[in-house]
Amino acid sequence: MAPYEITPEEQVELDKALYDALDPLATAMRSRASGLPGDRMWEADPVEVALSVLATWKVVDTEVKRLTAIAAGTAGSYGASYEQMGAVWGITRQGARKKWPDAISRAATTAATASAPLELCGGRAELTQDPSSGGWRWTGKGADGTHGAADGDTWYATKEEAAAHAGAFLREHAVHQP
Known part of the structure; x- marks a missing residue:
């Protein structure tokens, strides 16, 4: 098994997680389209329900x-090549360059990065x-508006370490749907 392939058990878990994540969005979209409350969306025409899920x-x-x-841009900003990105995506270097043309900037490869965004x-x-x-330091604003x-006076030794702390903050301040 290649390192970036998943096991059948992981596939089952991924499918469940995706369906669990999709359900609230599908319910909200179907409710808006049909005018029915979310708890009654399945009472609509089955074709319309299936199309709303699609x-x-x-x-x-x-x-x-x-x-x-x-993610490709982040990998490129840390020095990943199009060849490496293509390898993990299962495409050629040229295919990766075409798919993510802005993932690696020429300026980033010739000059040290003084700042980097993280979304x-x-x-x-x-x-x-x-x-x-x-x-390295970080400042940020979470999806919930928290700064x-x-x-x-904390300075991190690497950009990756600062990104890990910033990422933890952003995750903690994500907007979660009930």
């Missing part, structure tokens, strides 16, 4: 493509590097 998968597909492009869980953080010490930053 439309919801389209929304999810678009979001996955957007998040995939962000996660609906929030955004900015990672900044101190030119004199080389340490946060690295504590006081």
Whole structure:
């Protein structure tokens, strides 16, 4: 089994997680389209219900493509090559360059990055590097509107460490649907 393939058990868990995530969005979209409350959406015409579920998968597909492009850009900002990205995606280097043309910028490969954005869980953080010490800090705003930053005089040794702390903050301040 290739390292980026999943086991049958993992596939079952992934399917369940995706369906669990899709259900509230499908219910909301179907409710808006039909005028029925969410708890009665299945009382509609089965064809219309099935089409609303298909439309919801389209929304999810678009979001996955957007998040995939962000992940490719993040990998590129950390120094991953198109060859490496293509390998994990199962496509050629040229295919990866075509799929994510902005994942690797020429400027990023020739100059040290002084700051980097991080978008996660609906929030955004900015990672900044101190030119004199080389340490990294973060500031951010969660999806719930909460602002946060690295504590006081805290500087992290690497951009990855600062990103991990910023990511934990963004995840903690994501907007969760009831």
